[in-house]
Amino acid sequence: MPMGEEVPAAEEPPVIDLSDITKPERRREIVRSISEACETWGFFQITNHGLDEALMKRTIEVFTEFFQLPDEEKLSIEAPQVPGGHSQGYFRPRKDGQNATEFLYNLYGPEEDIDGRPSQPPSFQSTVEAYVEAMDGLSREILGLLSEGLGLPRTTLQLYMGSTHGVRTNYYQPTQNLLENAFTVSPHSDPGALTLLLTNDVSGTQVKKDDRWVQISPVPCSFLVNVGDQIEILSNGRYMSVLHQGVPDEVQHRLTIATFTHPLPSTVVGPVPLLLDKSHPPLYKTQTYSSYFGTFLTKGLVGRSLIEEAKI
Template identity: 35%
Template structure:
């Protein structure tokens, strides 16, 4: 059945609420029908690089660390995306985090709407579709977003229902932050900088969890869970619940990044493209949906503290080389990127000194 009736549905309550109020829905509401990009889907067996992080563990032989740094550097230069194994995060903690996120989205609509906000800079936000409150074609996604590290700024705002959510999320985000800093140290070395250069450039740092919920869709070929976009931070670490949906844009072709148990997918954000003066690129990615299963993904972004003015790292600007990006306060860049209804890399392109 169609949801069109004399009483229009309140899409702001989320896609899950929509299908619960119209359980026999066979057609996608027209507000969700998108003009999908023409970029083809890869028909070959191309896969994003897989990197073993055991070489970054303290005490590893120097040659093992050097090999891992080189692998990360190559993946950053050629892909901007890679999968990691031997990352050190226990499987049970990953499972518990997914359980708590699923429990949150299983709460009543009224309970979830306690965290609804139109402010893209809100420290905690429940919403649906794109992050922007501006008018746009809708996407088949509900989300919970909140800040993580440094925890003193936001922990008290996190959901207290489910009752275990706060403690599980804090432990998970603490370990993910530490993992991100290990990878960022290797990226810094790969750029020829001191190992601590990029981490120091973050100041106190910032961390954002985006928990995404993609219910089964009646016509998945007509919409997306999330439009093509790049992330605004330095590094995003993503896990999924076993249901595929992530696709990465590589050489103008969409490459599926299927779920692999025990691994995370890592991607570079706009901050690292800016800091490296374009030597490394943030990469567009998107989420497709399916008609059978709910997909849950947890993307944790890591960037500088919001007051930081971001720009290319001076040690990477060779004599006579042009600075590719204008400086901007990171909080202003987040607002610019999150407020746009035009995804892709439009926010980053707006900072380029040459267009």
């Protein structure tokens, strides 16, 4: 898919500094900024988030090393084809050259096994496990900020979430190596609750805003955060899960590591009752996350059609 039309950097989603977040007045300021970003963009970047920058760098390095391994090594953990299912492992680029993006998808949590995870490079497992553990804490912090922005107790949104995180890492070939009309990650909204994206500082994430595609400029040592469909539902539409897509760079390889936070499959998700009254009726259906995600597995990346179908 060709890159969308870009707008000036001043019109990009905000970059929000999380420093001094434990100070009450500073925290209120951060909550206001994040709440406004979720209402107007559905996206924002965070800096001074407290995650170890050395760990972030090592994580980018081990994923890059994995994608640079010989094909036979990567294909040893190729994801099985499961009709209507969600398999884990390595996904190769399409043979027709129309999509040269390869990716790795795995689940990380207390009850998840290591099938489909890379054994090379040697430090891969320990590095990524440490990274996901750190990301679990960061996602909890952000969910707390989102809850406060809705006027809810800090733990409200976290109570709907599970303890397993999905990690999808995309490796994009430069466009100079692709066919003219090659595409990569199609426009979509995320079916889960929250996505935190780490990149190798090569731009390519685009967000749909006012019918225009806005390319986000990566900030070193930052995370790009976006609202998923479940947060839109829980917030009764106050926070937006918006269309976004990933595109390659012209000359550089691009790496993105997306960590997904989502509810347990059995969790019943609907607008938070504390947000509802006679003036604010529920705008979305209530259903289990397994039902919602099952529809996603069947339909795939289909714009915002799933969240639109969830509306009453």
